[in-house]
Amino acid sequence: MPTSWSDSIEKAPTGGGTGATSQPSRTSYVPPHLRNRPPSADGASVSASHSGAAVGNSHQGYGGPAVSGIRSVGPWNDQSSGSSRPGGGAWNNRSNGWDRGREREANPFQHDLHTEQDLGPPENAGINFDAYEDIPVETSGRNVPPPVDTFAEIDLGEALSLNIRRCKYVKPTPVQRYTIPISMAGRDLMACAQTGSGKTAAFCFPIISGIMRNGHSGPRPPRASRMAFPLALILSPTRELSIQIHEEARKFAYQTGVRVVVAYGGAPINLQLRELERGVDILVATPGRLVDLLERARVSLQMIRYLALDEADRMLDMGFEPQIRRIVQQMDMPPPGVRQTMLFSATFPKEIQRLAADFLLDYVFLAVGRVGSSTDLIVQRVEYVHETDKRSHLMDLLHAQRANGDHRKQALTLVFVETKKGADSLEHWLCINGFPATAIHGDRTQQEREYALRSFKTGKTPILVATDVAARGLDIPHVAHVVNFDLPNDIDDYVHRIGRTGRAGKTGLATAFFNENNSSLARPLADLMQEANQEVPAWLSRFAAQSSYGRNRRGGGSGARFGGRDYRRDTSFNRGGTDLHGGGQINSGYGGAYGSAAATSAWD
DNA sequence: AAAAAAC
Numbered sequence: 001m002p003t004s005w006s007d008s009i010e011k012a013p014t015g016g017g018t019g020a021t022s023q024p025s026r027t028s029y030v031p032p033h034l035r036n037r038p039p040s041a042d043g044a045s046v047s048a049s050h051s052g053a054a055v056g057n058s059h060q061g062y063g064g065p066a067v068s069g070i071r072s073v074g075p076w077n078d079q080s081s082g083s084s085r086p087g088g089g090a091w092n093n094r095s096n097g098w099d100r101g102r103e104r105e106a107n108p109f110q111h112d113l114h115t116e117q118d119l120g121p122p123e124n125a126g127i128n129f130d131a132y133e134d135i136p137v138e139t140s141g142r143n144v145p146p147p148v149d150t151f152a153e154i155d156l157g158e159a160l161s162l163n164i165r166r167c168k169y170v171k172p173t174p175v176q177r178y179t180i181p182i183s184m185a186g187r188d189l190m191a192c193a194q195t196g197s198g199k200t201a202a203f204c205f206p207i208i209s210g211i212m213r214n215g216h217s218g219p220r221p222p223r224a225s226r227m228a229f230p231l232a233l234i235l236s237p238t239r240e241l242s243i244q245i246h247e248e249a250r251k252f253a254y255q256t257g258v259r260v261v262v263a264y265g266g267a268p269i270n271l272q273l274r275e276l277e278r279g280v281d282i283l284v285a286t287p288g289r290l291v292d293l294l295e296r297a298r299v300s301l302q303m304i305r306y307l308a309l310d311e312a313d314r315m316l317d318m319g320f321e322p323q324i325r326r327i328v329q330q331m332d333m334p335p336p337g338v339r340q341t342m343l344f345s346a347t348f349p350k351e352i353q354r355l356a357a358d359f360l361l362d363y364v365f366l367a368v369g370r371v372g373s374s375t376d377l378i379v380q381r382v383e384y385v386h387e388t389d390k391r392s393h394l395m396d397l398l399h400a401q402r403a404n405g406d407h408r409k410q411a412l413t414l415v416f417v418e419t420k421k422g423a424d425s426l427e428h429w430l431c432i433n434g435f436p437a438t439a440i441h442g443d444r445t446q447q448e449r450e451y452a453l454r455s456f457k458t459g460k461t462p463i464l465v466a467t468d469v470a471a472r473g474l475d476i477p478h479v480a481h482v483v484n485f486d487l488p489n490d491i492d493d494y495v496h497r498i499g500r501t502g503r504a505g506k507t508g509l510a511t512a513f514f515n516e517n518n519s520s521l522a523r524p525l526a527d528l529m530q531e532a533n534q535e536v537p538a539w540l541s542r543f544a545a546q547s548s549y550g551r552n553r554r555g556g557g558s559g560a561r562f563g564g565r566d567y568r569r570d571t572s573f574n575r576g577g578t579d580l581h582g583g584g585q586i587n588s589g590y591g592g593a594y595g596s597a598a599a600t601s602a603w604d
Numbered sequence: 605a606a607a608a609a610a611c
Contacts, residue, residue, distance in 0.1 A: 237608065265610050288609040295610095319608065419606065442608060468607050489605085 108250040109166055135174045140566040141364035145185045147177040154180055156209045159256040164205075167251060173198035175368045179342075180205055186340055188363035190312075190356060192564035194346040194495075196475060196503040197368060200248045203308045203342050204282075207232045208249075210306065211258050211281050228276040228299050230261075230283035232306035233333075235324070237314045239264040239286050239446060240453060241473040245310065246284040258282060263299075265289045266446030273298055282306075287315075287323040294331055301333035305340060307359070311472050312343035313352045313492075321355065328359055336361035346499070347492045353567040365566035378502035378510055380534045382525065385513040390485055391429060397511065398435055398463070401481065410436065410462040411480035416497050418486035420467055426485065427465045437463035440470055471496045475503065484512035491524035514540065519547045 137147075148154055151164055151172055172180065175193040182189050183206035193199050211231055234249070236242045246262035253260050261280040263272045265288050272289075276298060283290075283299065293299040307328065309315045315324050333339065341359050348356075357363075385393045398413065405411050417423050420441040427439035438452040438461040449469075456464040457476055464470070465485075471493055479501040488494055494512075501508025512525070522543035529536050 239609080269611085286609060288611090290610095292610050314608085323609075471607090493607095 105255065108247065108254055136369040137174055137178060138367045138565075139178060139364060140569060141187075142362060144364050145181040145187070148172065148181055149177065154184060156205055157212050157256070159254075160205065160208055160212065160252060163252050163254050163256070164201075166254075167201075169198075169201065173202075175199055175366070176202045176205070178366050178368070179203065182364050182366070183207075183340070183342060184209070188336065188340060188360040189342040189366060190348065190353065190360065190363050190566075191342070191344050191366040191368070192346065192348050193344060193366070193368040194499055196499060199310070199344050200245055201252065203234070203310075203344065204245075204249050204252045207234075207282060207306045207308070208253050208256055208258050212256055214305075225297075226277055227297055228261075228280045228283070229303040230280045230299065230301070231303055232282040232308070233290075233301065233304050234282065234284045234308045234310065235287060235290070235315060235327070236284070236310040237286070237320065237472065238469055238474075239266060240440075240449065240470070241310065242284050242286050243450070244473070244475060249282060249284060253282070260284065263289045263293060264446075265292075266449075269293075287320060287327060290327060291323060294327070301327070301331050304333050305338075306342070307333070307339050308342045308344070309359075310344050311346075312356060313345040313347050313349060314472060316352050316355045346496060348564045350567045350570070365568070367564045367566075377506065378498055378508045378532075380498065380510045380512070380529050380532065382512045382514050382529070382537060382540055384515060384537075384539060386515055387517065390513055391426070393513065394426075394430075394483065394485060395433060395435075397481075397483065398430075409459075412456065412459065412476070412478050413463050413481040413483060414456075414470070414476070414479050414500050415463065415465045415483045415485050416471065416488075417465060417467060418488075422486065423465045423467055430463060430465070435463055436461045437465055439465040441467040442469050468493060468497075470500070474500060476500060477503065479503070480508060482508065482510045484510070487512055487514060487518040487521055487525075489520060491521060491528060494521070494525065495528070514543075519543055522547050 149172075151161065151169070156164070175191065175197045179189065179191060179202035183203065191199075191202075193202075234242075234245055236245055242262055242264045246260060249260045258281045259279050260282045261272070261275045262284045263276070264286040269289070269292070272293075276283075276293070285293075290299065294301070309324070314320065327333070336359060341361075341363075343356050343359070345352075383393070394415065398410065401413065402410050415426065415437075417426055420443045423439045423441045427437050430437035438455050440449050440452045444452070452461075452464065453470075453474075453476075455461045459478075468488065471488075473496075482498050482501045484494065484497060488497065498508075498510035501510060514522075514525075518525075522540060526536050526540050526544040529540075
């Protein structure tokens with residue numbers, strides 16, 4: 001049955017749609033909540049939703065567009081036009097009505113089927129849920145909505161639910177179990193969860209569902225201008241990550257009438273402008289290009305009801321923070337409380353949490369243990385390698401790997417280096433030594449970057465040399481081996497890098513080349529490995545002891561836990577006096593595999 | 605000190 005999705009997907013639109021009389025062509029932008037109604041019902045729908053959709057909404061005195069329901073659970077059961085079926089009768093007519101854009105909507109699932117064939121049976125598409133069973137989870141904040149155990153418990157809407165099935169998501173991951181109800185309740189959220197844990201879906205489902213339900217609850221944007229008015233904004237720190245989020249979101253939004261557009265630098269802006277002109281509900285973007293679009297007055301943020309920052313700790317670090325503040329606080333975006341804001345990252349230093357609190361109102365803090373570490377899905381090795389021996393040592397690893405692999409094919413190997421120059425020269429050296437390698441870094445053209453990633457994913461060049469541009473968030477299936485040719489200076493970056501393997505419950509190998517240049521990393525690395533039940537070489541422990549000035553020791557031992565800690569719970573950071581965490585609850589099956597400094601780097 | 609992000 002998996003193989004038949006593409007068929008069923010292609011046939012689905014016409015499935016029940018006898019009355020799918022095509023709308024007059026060249027209509028202007030149609031808001032999502034009007035797209036899926038049968039033509040006859042349009043009038044009623046319009047008046048229904050403009051009457052406030054009976055959502056006990058307070059307009060909160062905000063001068064911009066009236067936004068209803070954001071802080072309320074109300075609308076879910078309040079569809080005036082729908083039947084009272086608990087499963088969300090209001091959506092039953094979805095496939096009948098507005099079809100103009102949908103006819104052209106490329107099937108986003110098609111692409112996957114092709115690439116999966118290249119890589120063998122899609123047996124891996126399923127997530128190994130056993131690996132998720134005992135993941136510890138902690139929430140804090142006022143009045144935290146309880147988690148769900150199944151997708152069916154939440155009325156996401158038929159079209160979205162169908163897409164979830166097409167994605168073969170049978171059961172929500174921990175981050176999804178908690179995030180979806182929190183987000184559907186309209187609450188702001190700060191979440192610590194590793195990529196690969198189903199984060200993207202966790203914030204996309206509520207956004208898509210919410211847009212389908214409420215559409216524009218405010219006044220329609222001025223039609224004459226060529227300005228786009230997205231309802232949701234998803235920001236990420238690299239272009240490739242934005243591309244990936246866009247691809248994923250498109251699958252979830254397929255045939256929901258919700259339009260997802262991506263904008264990032266290094267690519268022709270005209271194509272992106274054209275896409276924006278065709279209408280945008282969810283805009284996925286990198287900060288630089290978004291600022292450009294805002295300055296050109298081609299995008300307005302005044303209709304934004306959902307804001308999501310992926311890799312939020314990176315987005316708020318020194319390099320990015322001013323740009324993010326500008327976008328979120330100094331343009332026309334509605335303030336916290338009017339928009340809903342969700343921040344995600346695998347690591348959340350306290351300092352970053354304090355910055356991030358400016359963007360949030362009465363938020364829920366969520367920490368999900370790292371998938372994989374408890375089940376040793378990633379085997380971590382550290383080898384002492386002098387700077388001058390690194391290349392030949394890498395070659396030995398690659399040779400051994402090829403000898404052990406199936407059909408003498410090279411397993412996908414991701415090699416991280418420190419500098420862009422280093423990436424270029426290592427790529428070249430590998431190639432002239434008979435290893436099919438490519439490289440990705442910020443000095444390459446966007447075309448080269450995307451080509452390299454694609455060539456790696458498909459196995460055409462099974463070795464990818466990368467800078468930290470590829471360290472975060474990228475979901476590359478089948479990466480068997482991550483080599484830290486040059487170790488990073490920050491243990492968080494190490495955590496992000498090795499997270500490119502061992503994904504979705506599969507096993508992976510991470511090898512690091514360590515020498516004197518990395519002595520500052522010795523202590524946190526040794527701690528991390530120990531807490532992940534990895535074998536720590538004696539020489540590394542000695543390095544750790546020598547270089548331990550207590551400086552890299554984070555969390556002071558007990559406070560760190562598995563996925564971060566709400567800084568509001570720490571009195572030294574909560575001088576303000578307001579009780580931000582009154583109803584805080586610990587909800588944890590904490591098993592002990594996640595000790596203090598582990599990944600924690602950051603949460604204090 | 606390097607990397608990323610607009611033209």
